[in-house]
Amino acid sequence: MxxxxxxxxxxLKKPLSVYATLFKSTLFSGGNAGRGGHKMSMDAVRAIVDTQDLIAQLFNIKKAENVVFTQNATYALNTAILGTMSNGGHIVVTEMDHNSVLRPACLSGNYTVVRADKSGYVHAEDVEKAVRKDTKLIVCTHASNVCGTIQPVYAIGRIAKKHKIPFLMDVAQTAGSIKIDAEKMNADMIAFSGHKGLMGPLGTGGLYVKSPEELAPLVTGGTGSNSESVSQPEFMPDKFHSGTMNTPAIKALGAGVKYVMKYGxxxxxxxxxxxxxxxxxxxxxxxxxxxxxxxxxxxxxxxxxxxxxxxxxxxxxxxxxxxxxxxxxxxxxxxxxxxxxxxxxxxxxxxxxxxxxxxxxxxxxxxxxxxxxx
Missing domain, CATH: 3.90.1150.10 (Aspartate Aminotransferase, domain 1)
Incomplete structure (x- = not known):
């Protein structure tokens, strides 16, 4: 082999509980979350809420409803970056960031790339030097997907808080293997992958948004709520949950998070x-x-x-x-x-x-x- x-x-390998949950949820459930008041639909809603609660517990997030699910970390990062920069402004990114950060930042047309040293380490003081009066967002990966170097996210978070600038952290490479504390890290947004260290199925990920009122959704549409209105709901998580959710995969992601929390x-x-x-x-x-x-x-x-x-x-x-x-x-x-x-x-x-x-x-x-x- x-x-x-x-x-x-x-x-590649997932805990057996992830496979079992995905199988049972697909075969015996299948309800569309929020699209009806019947038991199967409500069970699907509960599955999403339960996984939100697990992510919130894992990342020390105070409001579990501020965790939204996406098909991957890329979608989450695009939602955070393009939603923040929808009205213009300047964004600070780093050399060690993934194209999931660099490409949407490039679309904004107004960004600064902070250089890293030869070991792939970004110095926090260089991030602060890149801050301008019109800076609306600071983004940094928690660890490089290329060489694994862990970045000084605690220090960068403190800098962002000092300048009252939202801090977006990409934890695709660290969730499940390094403790993540949204409060201590001063993370205003956290984009995570579900199919890596969290042991979930492919096509899972999500975004934590501390202040959802300040972020414009990337996609709007049916949410199963406020259906009488053509305006997107402002409450969470519906603001960012347009269209049918991949409930079986989200539920299986929850099983993966349980595994991570059980073993530590x-x-x-x-x-x-x-x-x-x-x-x-x-x-x-x-x-x-x-x-x-x-x-x-x-x-x-x-x-x-x-x-x-x-x-x-x-x-x-x-x-x-x-x-x-x-x-x-x-x-x-x-x-x-x-x-x-x-x-x-x-x-x-x-x-x-x-x-x-x-x-x-x-x-x-x-x-x-x-x-x-x-």
Whole structure:
């Protein structure tokens, strides 16, 4: 069986409870949330509310109704950025952000990109220097999807609060493996992926909005509420829940969050970090292998072998290990760490990986490096 080390893209294995919930919800339920007063419709509403409550508990969010579900973190980030910038203004982003941030920021036409150092770390003081009188939003990823470097989000949150600017945090790479506290981080908005560390199905994600009255919805339409009016409801979560919700997947996401909470975010993060650190240690003992990032990172390891392109290494690993090569939808991050010419190979560890997986991947890379040096 092929070794799976692409958890930064999505967790391949999910807890059995996630599969069971998705199966039962699809086969035995099927009610459309808010589209009727019958039991199946109301059960669907309850499933969404229950998952909101779980996310709120996991992220220390005071108002669970301010958690809205989207089909992915990209949609959530677009909702937050374009909704905030709908009336113009300036936005601060960073080199380490994903294209899900950079592209909508680019659409605004008025943005500053804060540079990162060679390890992929953004210094908070540089974020503050980028703030202007017309700055309406500060965005930062919690951890890089390229090299795993964790950013100083607590410090950036304090800067945003000091200047009374909303702070949007992208936790796609950290939710489920690092504790996230909306209050302590001064996060006004949190965009999260459901199918990675939270163990949910593909096509799940969401957005926490502390002050929904200040954010314009990206999509409007049927909500099952205020149907007599052509105006979008202003109350939560209906303001951002237009159209039929993917209730079975949202319910299964809730099962994934329960799993994470049961075993503990710290326990999961510690296990994943142990594996990635062992892999890094092994790579450091090889000739012709370069590792990117720093020690303060999630369980994502970016590397290259000799002068080979990342795609060349990927081809050599094909059929043996599922990793990712190239630019990972984050071109400016590669500019920061010095891999703009060839991208990088990314191996990302998850809770269901083991020390045996580390040993196998180490052997695969060693053979490639040995052949190159020979």
């Amino acid at each position: 092929m070794l799976y080390l692409d958890n930064a893209a999505t967790t 975010v710290d326990v999961i993060g510690k296990h994943e970090k142990m594996l990635s650190e062992k892999f890094k240690e092994n790579l450091m003992n090889m000739d012709n292998v370069t590792i990117y990032g720093n020690d303060n990172s999630v369980a994502t390891v970016a590397f290259n072998v000799a002068n080979l392109g990342s795609e060349e290494v990927f081809e050599m690993l094909k059929g043996k290990a599922a990793v990712r090569a190239g630019y990972h939808c984050a071109p400016l991050a590669h500019r920061a760490i010095g891999t703009s010419d060839r991208g990088a190979v990314r191996a990302s560890f998850g809770v269901f990986n083991s020390k045996n997986d580390v040993a196998k991947m180490t052997d695969y890379v060693y053979k490639i490096s040995k052949n190159v040096s020979g």
